Amino acid sequence: MIRTIIVYDTKYGNTKLVAEKIMEGVSEVEGIETTISDVKDTDPKEAADYDAIVIGSPTHFGGPVRGIKKFIDKLGKLDTKAKWVALFDTYLGEDFEKSVKKMEKRINEKVPKLKLITSGLSIRVDGMKGPVTDGELPKSKDFGKKIATQLKT
Numbered sequence: 001m002i003r004t005i006i007v008y009d010t011k012y013g014n015t016k017l018v019a020e021k022i023m024e025g026v027s028e029v030e031g032i033e034t035t036i037s038d039v040k041d042t043d044p045k046e047a048a049d050y051d052a053i054v055i056g057s058p059t060h061f062g063g064p065v066r067g068i069k070k071f072i073d074k075l076g077k078l079d080t081k082a083k084w085v086a087l088f089d090t091y092l093g094e095d096f097e098k099s100v101k102k103m104e105k106r107i108n109e110k111v112p113k114l115k116l117i118t119s120g121l122s123i124r125v126d127g128m129k130g131p132v133t134d135g136e137l138p139k140s141k142d143f144g145k146k147i148a149t150q151l152k153t
C-alpha cells in the first residue's frame with residue numbers, strides 16, 4: 001500500500017476545501033491510502049514517514065504562508081522516508097502559481113530528496129475569504145487522481 005499525506009494551511013478554509021477535493025481524487029485510485037492534516041496539527045516527523053507528501057498553502061504576500069515554509073524547513077532536517085512531493089496553492093488575482101513555484105524552489109533547496117510527482121496546482125479564489133472560483137474545484141479532484149495514478153507507476 002502506498003501512503004500519502006496531504007498537509008495544508010488555511011486562514012478562511014478555501015485551501016482546506018481544495019485539500020479535501022484532492023483527497024477525494026486520490027481515494028478514487030485503488031492501492032493508495034491517503035490522510036489529510038492541517039499543518040498546525042502535523043508533526044513533520046510523522047509526515048516524513050509517508051511515501052508521498054502533498055503540500056498546500058494560501059498565497060500571502062506573493063508566496064506560501066509561514067507555517068508551510070517552516071514545515072518544509074523542518075522536513076529538510078529529517079531523514080525522510082518520503083520520496084515524492086506534490087504542491088498546490090490558492091491565490092487571488094494575478095498570483096497564479098506564485099506560491100507553488102516558491103514552494104518548489106524551497107523543496108529543491110532544503111529537501112532535495114523529495115521529487116515532484118507532477119507539476120503544481122494553483123486554484124483561484126474570488127476574494128480574500130473565497131469562495132473558490134467556479135470551475136476550479138474539479139481541477140483539485142483531477143489533481144488528486146493524477147497524483148495517485150503517477151504514484152502507482
Ligand SMILES: Cc1cc2nc3c(=O)[nH]c(=O)nc-3n(C[C@H](O)[C@H](O)[C@H](O)COP(=O)(O)O)c2cc1C
Binds near residue numbers: 016
Ligand atoms: C494577509 C494576506 C495576504 C494575501 N496576499 C495575497 C497575495 O499576495 N496574492 C494573492 O494572490 N492573494 C493574496 N491573499 C489572498 C489569499 O490568497 C486568499 O485569502 C487565500 O487563497 C484563501 O485561502 P484560505 O481560505 O485557505 O486562507 C492574501 C490574503 C491574506 C489574508
